[in-house]
Amino acid sequence: MPYLEIHDLTVSYEKNRPTLKQFSLSVEQGELVSLLGPSGCGKTTTLRSVAGFIQPVDGRIVINDRDYTRLPPNKRDIGLVFQSYALFPHLTVFYNVAFGLRMRRIPKKEVHSRVTSALKMVGLEAFADRHPAQLSGGQQQRVALARATVIEPQVLLLDEPLSNLDAGLRVEMRQEIRRTQQQLGITTLYVTHDQVEAMSISDRVVIMNQGEIEQVGRPESIFAAPETVFVAGFMGFDNHFSAAVLSVQDSKLRVNWGGAPIELRWRSNSGPPQSGAKAEIFFRADNASLSAGREASGLAGQVILHTFHGNEVQYLVETELGEFSIMQDSDSERFKPGAAVTVQAHTQKWIAIIAETEQYA
């Protein structure tokens, strides 16, 4: 049974221009779900609506069978972690973490023991008497996490909690947030614009675009099988081209690739594609290879640029279907700019998306 339910949530800041359009999502108890999307996609609006800072024009928010929709934010049992940490600068770490417990009028002794164990959990028990300004960014974020979880909230909300940290610390904190979340078994919504972060931390990922859900699923399935053109672009499919569908056979369709056709998995929002329909085809840089010269099978191309990446070399290859980025082992044969090559498709991980019922022109 879902623990956090969002039904048809609609939010607009301006009349008739909704920021969030009938957003629905169910989150199981103890599950961590990421809201992933570019800025302005409505992910933070969703989070702030669940926290109660934004009144939706329509829709319902239910947590643990209780209707939260009209509840003021201070009456909701929700832990919130901000991008800027939002620690109270005039209070010590201890009193920052104790704030929520003191608002709940919990006896002093219990406050002390709960704050101490919360600080222990994030490894900051030695810093209880410091002020936030005396802590590093990572430490501040740990205090923010302890402050939000010590009240044992029904739901934990994290709004881009790692974007103010540098890259190395981000990975470390990511693991720490995940570990804490699982340890407490707390139902969590996690907002991020970082695809890798969402993939690595979440049980499920919600990909949002312009106030609507594009796709919901486990990280592995979204990564392997995006359902829309937007998701494919967001999931790091480096290469894209459009082609006419030659024929369709059950789960595969065929399009032209140089002289010979290739068979691809497909996704469609409007039923099985017809011959002649327009397919948007996506593949990653390491799912194609280059061979020297012109070959009968494969797509003819010319190397424009090559960039050395250590273990791999990245080639930019111009073909009749467009420019493609292709990664090769640096041990394999090297090609210079201007070299004639043939691009071979390794189609197992390619995906064809039928975006609209449009004929290929």
Added chain:
Amino acid sequence: MVSRWMYISLVILYGFLLGPFLIIFMASFGANANLAFPPQGFTLDWFANVFETSQFIDSFWISLQLALLSTIVSLIMGMPVAYALTRFHFSWSGMVETVFSAPILVPGLVIGFAMLNFFVLLGDMHVMTGLFIGHTAILFPYSVRVISASLRNLDPYVEDAAVSLGANRLRGFLLVVLPNMQAGIAAAFVLGFITSFNNVPVSLFLSGPGVTTLPVSMLSYLEYYFDPTIAALSTLLVIFTVVLVQTAERLLGLSQFV
């Protein structure tokens, strides 16, 4: 070479800034009956004369009351305005900010003259009331600016954090925002107090019979007497101001807001 030129220009700059004070300071101890430099002899008579001149003592108390009252009222009025300007962005917030800084931009003489006309037209307002309104009006933009500066240093999300932890909006403000505004409020207080205490142009127009601020009575004293009493009084005022600002700086580090 650069550092030597910088050093020299620094000395010249300080000379211009502190030189006049130094001359006043020395002249206040001189025995001549007229203000002169270099002073001859040494006497503390002029300081005694300051405390014996009832005009100065009376106007000092008026200035003190006026400065305290108008500073406090301008702070009470300025706080919500500063809060609104830093926290909410409404379509005409830019215009509001400009209007509120008008008393800084418009010459003090113009404000004083305008207020004089206004109060005269309004009928016989008490002189002290007029002074109080005039001073509050010129201090108001200072308190808005200085308190805004301290609020801009505070992460706006701390209030949401407090609310999400169970505080209502008012408690969130009292427990989280207000403690972090303290230094800004104190800085605005010191700045406002000194601005009011030193103000001449507005006070000049709004003073009336028997009710005069200290700077205005110093000015009128100078018209009749040119003795070092004024120098002695100036020395006392400089010491007063320096002590006030230094104490505030030590306690609160207010230079980060002004």
